[in-house]
Amino acid sequence: MASAITLAADVPTLSAANTGFMLICSALVMLMTPGLAFFYGGMVRVKSTLNMLMMSFISLGIVTVLWVLYGFSMAFGTDSGSLIGWNSDWVGLSDIGLTELWDGYTIPVFVFLVFQLMFAVLTPALISGALADRVKFTAWALFIALWVTVVYFPVAHWVWGSGGWAFELGVIDFAGGTAVHINAGAAALGVILVIGRRIGFKKDPMRPHSLPLVMLGAGLLWFGWFGFNSGSWLGNDDGVGALMFVNTQAAAGAAVLGWLAYEKIRHGAFTTLGAASGAVSGLVAITPAGGAVSPLGAIAVGLIAGVLCAMAVGLKYKLGYDDSLDVVGVHLVGGVIGSLLIGFFATGKGQSAVEGLFYGGGLDQFWKQCAGVFGVLAYSLIASAILAFVLDKTIGMRVSEDDEVTGIDQAQHAETAYDFSGAGGGAARTAATAPVAPAESKKVDA
Secondary structure: OHHHHHHHHHHHOOOOOHHHHHHHHHHHHHHHHHHHHHHHHHHOOHHHHHHHHHHHHHHHHHHHHHHHHHHHHHOOOOOEEEOOEOOHHHHHHOOOOOOOOOOOOEHHHHHHHHHHHHHHHHHHHHHHHHHHHOEEHHHHHHHHHHHHHHHHHHHHHHHHHHOHHHHHOOOOOOOOHHHHHHHHHHHHHHHHHHHHOOOOOOOOOOOOOOHHHHHHHHHHHHHHHHHHHHHHHHHHHHHHHHHHHHHOOOOOHHHHHHHHHHHHHHHOOOOOOHHHHHHHHHHHHHHHHHOOOOHHHHHHHHHHHHHHHHHHHOOHHHOOOOOOOOOHHHHHHHHHHHHHHHHOOOOOOOOOHHHHHOOOOOOOHHHHHHHHHHHHHHHHHHHHHHHHHHHOOOOOOOOOOOHHHHHHHHHHHHHOOOOOOOOOOOHHHHHHHOOOOHHHHHHHHO
């Protein structure tokens, strides 16, 4: 009888505190997609601002519907061959009880699935930054639908789904270094290798049109990232989520300093764009590692990521691939750095007892991290390139040269980001209605 009582006591029950915490974290992660839209939207030229915003926002619509229909089932359903999941009861989310708990946790299935939905929404939006100025909106929308189905849902199962090969191998990815950032960065590289460079790449100035907008977007991303990372422990009972919160801040701050130091030495100035990009690089790198490393380890991860990502963004000019807004340099490189450094900095005192090389654990975990990193990278790169190639040869991925030169906003959305028609105020109206002198009248008539 005593053992039965003990067993009953061990059965998880719904926790209102954890449920509320996870719903807040889900909302924070949702905010990251509009934040990303602002971040990317400020980095492009004026004529592409709205298109950049829309490339992120449309993911909220498409991925949400697909996740409800079948995405959640593919990512977290019963494993098949360590490659994909499926649960017919989850198709359309029609057979899930309101208080049915996610296996082994104290939160409802609905809470877990909506938290993971926000990850699925954000990931394809990350890819869009590499494709600025030149992709048809209809082609992009179709690419999102195909990509999450063929790439994201399976990869999420590999990394986080019970039975997925990376999960079973013991690859550590606390909140998405492989499934989100490496996945998106590799996909971006695969697509840009297919669709080619922007007109004027390496010739015309393509500076950000609004650095304040970039900083606003970076701030929203940083804010939302606390939900992204801390919420991935699916509760707040044992302090691991709190460790992840601290490490998220520490890594981001250190990465800002690392990026700016490199920028000052290399280019002679501390730029706002560098500060924003540095913060994001640190956030990316700590995403897989934050539950396994100490706060000092998080600072090391952030510094390393800040410097190496700053170096990486210049590779596109040397290698000739046009990654418009440095998705490859920040998300792919940052994700790889953070994932691999787990093999060195894992303390064994956070999310698990796994220790890295610097804490006496040898290189065993490092090789597991390599398998996860390069497995996801290769699959996403190849699959994404194939999808882009098929779309390009059928409906066409790129807008016409004229539309690209004159501006994709007007061509694809029939709008412009800024209306300056009334900017002159009273002075403009006075000039427009003032009588014309005879000599000037002749010139006008001519």
